[in-house]
Amino acid sequence: MTALDAAALGKRIAAVRKAKRLKQTDLARASFVSLPMVKAVEQGKRYPSDTTLEGFAAALGVDPTLLLSTHTGTETRVHAALPAISASLATYDMPVASPRRSLDELRTAVTETVHWRLAAQYGRIAQHAPALLVDVLTAFQTAQDKRTAARLVVTAARSVDAVAYKYGARDLSARLVDLMRSTVAYAEDPLLSASVAYVRTEVFFSARAHTAGIRALEAAVDAAPAATDENTAAALGALHMRAAVIAGRGGDAETANSHLAHARRLSEQTREGAYLGTAFGPECVRIHELSVAVSLGQDHIDGAFAAAHEWSPSHALPAERRSGFWIELARAQMWASRFDDAFASLQAARSIAPQHTREHPWTRETSATLLRLRRVDEESLHHFANWVGAI
Numbered sequence: 001m002t003a004l005d006a007a008a009l010g011k012r013i014a015a016v017r018k019a020k021r022l023k024q025t026d027l028a029r030a031s032f033v034s035l036p037m038v039k040a041v042e043q044g045k046r047y048p049s050d051t052t053l054e055g056f057a058a059a060l061g062v063d064p065t066l067l068l069s070t071h072t073g074t075e076t077r078v079h080a081a082l083p084a085i086s087a088s089l090a091t092y093d094m095p096v097a098s099p100r101r102s103l104d105e106l107r108t109a110v111t112e113t114v115h116w117r118l119a120a121q122y123g124r125i126a127q128h129a130p131a132l133l134v135d136v137l138t139a140f141q142t143a144q145d146k147r148t149a150a151r152l153v154v155t156a157a158r159s160v161d162a163v164a165y166k167y168g169a170r171d172l173s174a175r176l177v178d179l180m181r182s183t184v185a186y187a188e189d190p191l192l193s194a195s196v197a198y199v200r201t202e203v204f205f206s207a208r209a210h211t212a213g214i215r216a217l218e219a220a221v222d223a224a225p226a227a228t229d230e231n232t233a234a235a236l237g238a239l240h241m242r243a244a245v246i247a248g249r250g251g252d253a254e255t256a257n258s259h260l261a262h263a264r265r266l267s268e269q270t271r272e273g274a275y276l277g278t279a280f281g282p283e284c285v286r287i288h289e290l291s292v293a294v295s296l297g298q299d300h301i302d303g304a305f306a307a308a309h310e311w312s313p314s315h316a317l318p319a320e321r322r323s324g325f326w327i328e329l330a331r332a333q334m335w336a337s338r339f340d341d342a343f344a345s346l347q348a349a350r351s352i353a354p355q356h357t358r359e360h361p362w363t364r365e366t367s368a369t370l371l372r373l374r375r376v377d378e379e380s381l382h383h384f385a386n387w388v389g390a391i
Contacts, residue, residue, distance in 0.1 A: 007044030012067055014042040016060050030059035032115060032124075050077060051124045054355070058121065058319070061351030063387060074123035074355050078167050084130035085160060086172055092137050092179060099139050103148055106136055110152050113159035114277050118318035120353035122163045129160045140183065150186035153179070158199055158277060166359045170206050177203055194224045194235040195276045201242050210250025217243040227266055234275035237266035241280070241288045248295030256292045263288065272316050279321050283313055287325045294328045304332035323353035323360075330366050339370055343381060350384075357388070364390040 017027050024042070028035040032055055040046035041056075048056065054074060057064040064071040101109070109132055116124045136156045140149040161176040180196045187193075197220030204213030220239050227233040240263035247256035263285045272281030286307055293303035308329050313322040330345035346367060349357040357363050368390040371381050385391045 006041075006047045009047070009068055010042045010044040013056055013060075016062060016067065017042075020060055022060070027056065027059055031055035032112075032119070032121070051121075051127055054123050055121060058119070058354055061354075063350075063354060074126075075167070075358075077123055078126040078163060081126040081129060082164070082167070082169050082172060085126070085133065085164070086175075088130045088133040088137070089172075089175055089179065091134075093141070097134075097138060099135065099142055101135050101139075103139060103143075103152070106132075106139060106152050107148075110136065110156045110159075113156060114274075117159045117162045117277070118274060118279065118320055120318075120320040120323065120356035122166060122355045122359075125159050125163050129156075129163065132156050133160060140186075146186040147188055150183050151189065151192060153183045154187060154192060154196060155277065157183075158195070161199060161202070165202050165206075166356070173206075174203055190223070190225050191231060191235045191276055194220055194239060195278055198238050198242050198278060201246055204246060205249070208249075210246050210252070213246040214243055214250070214252075214255060217246070227269060230270045231275055233266045233269040234273075234278070234280040237263045237270065237285070238275070238278045238280045240266065241285060244288055244292050245295055248292040251296065253296055253300070256296065260285070260289060260292060272314075274318065279318050283317055284321060286311070287313060287317075287321060290325060290332075291328050294331050298335045301332045301335050304329065305336075308332075319353040320356050323349040323356045325349075326352070327357060327360050327362050327366075331362050334366050334369060339373065342366060343370055343384070346384065364388050 326349035
């Protein structure tokens with residue numbers, strides 16, 4: 001790439017940043033890169049990697065191709081990484097090398113992947129996942145005290161699973177969930193076990209095994225510690241939120257509302273935040289009220305609009321959670337024939353978390369339906385539907 005290309009890209013990034021009224025420090029913080037990197041890129045002294053470019057795009061709320069028209073996109077790179085991720089799991093019980101990173105180094109790397117997951121930076125996770133999984137598994141197999149290493153395995157596998165699940169690699173996702181379940185006992189942490197039960201629900205979502213999913217989550221609730229502080233309340237509350245959604249998907253409104261009521265009460269004991277990598281708090285519960293109403297179907301759109309009435313998630317919530325709110329609201333708005341509002345909600349989701357929005361099946365379904373009905377600005381919608389792969 002020539003210096004002229006780097007200079008042109010840097011000027012484009014700077015122009016978009018200024019149009020969004022962001023400082024360079026804001027862009028650095030939101031895209032998880034250093035301030036010197038932002039300055040060097042904008043000055044044309046550094047050419048960003050694909051991962052860095054997508055981090056800038058996500059922070060600026062635009063598609064990466066707006067910054068660089070030749071960008072190939074996250075999807076291509078994620079799918080290219082999936083075989084290596086799968087291979088890294090093949091030797092989970094027989095390390096092929098000595099540990100390459102200390103536990104402290106691995107802890108830092110794993111914590112970073114959690115931040116990327118919550119920010120819906122799936123391309124970054126996929127890029128680092130194969131080596132990270134090999135390293136945490138090697139550390140686990142060779143450690144004398146397996147508690148810390150087991151925790152790292154579970155947390156890393158959860159971040160990688162987010163990529164596998166969202167990009168349709170359901171068999172790989174199930175293997176990662178099995179790895180979490182088989183390893184978590186070594187961590188001797190009942191709250192981490194609760195978080196694994198939360199993630200395991202993906203398997204039931206994929207199989208549409210809603211009743212079994214509810215039973216599994218209710219068993220996890222029974223096994224979890226009592227809510228005596230914020231951490232325990234958040235762990236229980238997250239399980240109840242998840243149970244409410246899967247009950248909604250199964251059409252069981254009574255069970256869904258019962259779990260929502262439990263989650264609501266538990267949220268009163270917590271501040272909004274991420275607990276062991278799961279966002280929980282009053283705002284998260286309100287988002288799940290919308291999610292449950294949408295899961296129950298078109299007859300419950302009044303409940304969806306009540307949950308979203310004159311309210312939207314604050315920036316205190318992870319990008320993935322906030323974009324999910326707008327995607328689900330768009331579905332309800334489409335059902336209510338509020339087509340312009342539905343498209344605006346999809347655009348809001350995209351501005352918050354482009355990768356999450358693009359891979360969400362309801363984004364494709366809603367945009368395809370809007371395009372078929374041709375009830376909103378056709379050129380803009382056509383471009384959006386093409387971006388998400390709906391056409």
